[in-house]
Amino acid sequence: MRKKSMMIYTGAFFVLVGLMCSQSQERPMVTAGKTEKEQKAPSVSSAAQVVKAVQSTFNAPEIEGMRLDWCLHFGRQCGKPAADRYCAAKGLSAAVKWRVEEGIGKTYIIGDKKVCSARYCDGFKFILCR
Numbered sequence: 001m002r003k004k005s006m007m008i009y010t011g012a013f014f015v016l017v018g019l020m021c022s023q024s025q026e027r028p029m030v031t032a033g034k035t036e037k038e039q040k041a042p043s044v045s046s047a048a049q050v051v052k053a054v055q056s057t058f059n060a061p062e063i064e065g066m067r068l069d070w071c072l073h074f075g076r077q078c079g080k081p082a083a084d085r086y087c088a089a090k091g092l093s094a095a096v097k098w099r100v101e102e103g104i105g106k107t108y109i110i111g112d113k114k115v116c117s118a119r120y121c122d123g124f125k126f127i128l129c130r
Contacts, residue, residue: 044065055096059126061086062108066115068099068109070122077111085110094130101125 061068068086071078083095089110106122107116 009087014068018095030107030112051063054092054093055128055130056090057126057128058086058090058124061124061127063089063110064108066106066108067086067101067104067123068127069116071109073086074109074112074116083124083127083129086124086127092129096130097126097128103125 006104030089068082070082071114072081072085079100080095083098084093087093087095101124103119104121105117105119105125107121108114109116
């Protein structure tokens, strides 16, 4: 009787081990030619790291050793157009956020490649580029 029950327990053990092994084998699901691993979207934290990697903030931006003028051309196309041109010069695509700083004095007008040296010349406090 002991041998018979031992054989039943041994047989049941091997069946359980076999089931466990067959379930634990990694079998990637394939849909539309991509495996399950390839289909997973990046996590929120890795997406945030990518965003940080492609954005740069420039405080009191300068060109040619002078503060960047608020306008792309003298007195026109002010704000975003000048900020976008600055971002492009830094190898980035566009300005996302920026702020004016009034009455800087001497600024570089990026579109005209000239200097504004009057008291009323405004520039950027910062530019955030992406």
